Structure formats: C-alpha cells, structure tokens
Amino acid sequence: MPTTTTEIAWGHDLERALTDAKARRKLVLIDFSAAPM
Amino acid sequence: MYPDPRVAKFITEQFVPVRFHVKDQHDDFQRVGGKYGAQWTPTILIVDADGEEHHRIEGFLPVDDFMSQLMLGTARAAFDRNDYAAAEQLYRRIVEQFPETEAAPEALYWAGVSKYRATNDPSALKATAAAFAERYQSTSWAKKASVWR
Numbered sequence: 001m002p003t004t005t006t007e008i009a010w011g012h013d014l015e016r017a018l019t020d021a022k023a024r025r026k027l028v029l030i031d032f033s034a035a036p037m
Numbered sequence: 038m039y040p041d042p043r044v045a046k047f048i049t050e051q052f053v054p055v056r057f058h059v060k061d062q063h064d065d066f067q068r069v070g071g072k073y074g075a076q077w078t079p080t081i082l083i084v085d086a087d088g089e090e091h092h093r094i095e096g097f098l099p100v101d102d103f104m105s106q107l108m109l110g111t112a113r114a115a116f117d118r119n120d121y122a123a124a125e126q127l128y129r130r131i132v133e134q135f136p137e138t139e140a141a142p143e144a145l146y147w148a149g150v151s152k153y154r155a156t157n158d159p160s161a162l163k164a165t166a167a168a169f170a171e172r173y174q175s176t177s178w179a180k181k182a183s184v185w186r
Contacts, residue, residue, distance in 0.1 A: 003162070006042060006045040006046045006050060007045065008039055008045050008054050010054050010056040011053065011055045012056070012065065012181060013054060013065075014069050014088075017054075017055040018053075018084075018087070018088055019068050019086075020053045021052075021073065021085070022086035025086075026053050027051065027052050027054060027083050027086075027091070027110070027111065027114055028052060028054075028084045028086070028088075028148065029052035029053070029054045029081060029083055029107075030073070030082040030084060031049075031054065031055070031056040031057070031079060031080075031081050031185055032057050032069075032078050032079065032080040032082075033057070033078055033079050034059045034060075034078035034079070035058075035078075035079065037154040037168065
C-alpha cells in the first residue's frame with residue numbers, strides 16, 4: 001500500500017497565523033530557518 | 038527533520054506552521070526574530086494564539102529527538118494554561134513513544150508535577166521519584182526528583 005507524504009503548508013505571516021490559531025484552537029510553530037526552501 | 042512524514046503529519050495536525058527564512062523573508066526574520074530573541078538557525082518556537090512562547094528548540098535534531106521536543110512544547114502549553122490532566126497525558130506519551138530521547142526524563146519529571154498539580158496529592162511526586170530510581174538515574178531530572186523520595 002503506498003504511503004502518502006504530508007507537505008507542511010508553511011505560512012509567512014505571524015499575525016495571520018496567530019489569528020488562525022485562535023480560531024482553530026491550535027498552537028503556532030515558528031521556524032526561523034536558513035535551510036534551502 | 039521536516040521531510041520525515043511523521044514530523045510533517047504531527048506539525049500539520051498540531052500547529053499552525055509559520056516560517057521565516059533568513060534570506061527569503063529577511064525583513065520578517067529580523068522583526069519577528071528580534072521580538073523573540075531568536076539568535077540562531079534553526080530556532081523553533083511553540084507559541085500560543087496570544088503569541089506567548091511555551092517552548093524553544095535551538096539547533097538541528099534527529100527525528101525522534103525533534104518529535105519529542107515538539108511534544109514537550111504541546112505538553113508545556115497545556116501545563117501553562119493549567120490543564121494539568123492533559124499535560125500529564127502528553128508528558129507520559131513522550132516517555133512511552135520516545136524513551137531513549139533527552140526529552141523522556143524531562144517529560145517523566147513534568148508528568149509527576151502535572152499529576153500533583155491536578156490532584157494535590159504528594160504521592161504523585163513520590164511515585165515519580167521512585168520511577169527515577171528505575172530509569173534515567175544519571176540525568177539532572179532524576180536529581181531534581183530525588184528530593185521527593
């Protein structure tokens with residue numbers, strides 16, 4: 001059976017992420033990165 | 038870390054993920070990084086919807102260590118909002134799923150504290166100290182729990 005890969009849908013707007021997190025009762029993960037995107 | 042399907046699934050299910058790349062989002066990297074005092078990459082923060090930080094991961098980690106650190110963050114957020122029953126459950130899950138990681142003894146310690154906070158029963162701390170007599174004896178968490186014997 002093939003496995004499906006989940007892609008992370010990264011946002012780039014903290015204020016929008018916080019609003020989204022409040023609405024969806026989730027935490028926000030902030031990644032400060034230098035890795036190739 | 039992120040290409041691993043377990044990591045991607047956990048992040049997608051548990052968090053609203055936002056990334057600031059040092060070059061591609063340079064201005065926001067500086068602005069948000071400055072606000073949170075992010076001094077290095079990778080730095081991963083777990084914050085609540087009010088922007089309050091609950092956990093910080095600095096530097097690369099292998100998948101199991103990274104997963105267990107993410108779980109520490111979700112557990113700490115529950116602890117900080119005084120949801121001690123949920124926090125205990127999350128901490129115990131780390132010990133069960135990632136017993137070989139550095140997060141495991143930390144989680145064992147905080148599971149005991151969470152249970153104590155939820156029940157006000159000091160036997161929760163005593164039982165945690167007893168658990169540290171069986172495993173993770175050489176860690177700082179075992180030393181911290183030794184006062185509860």
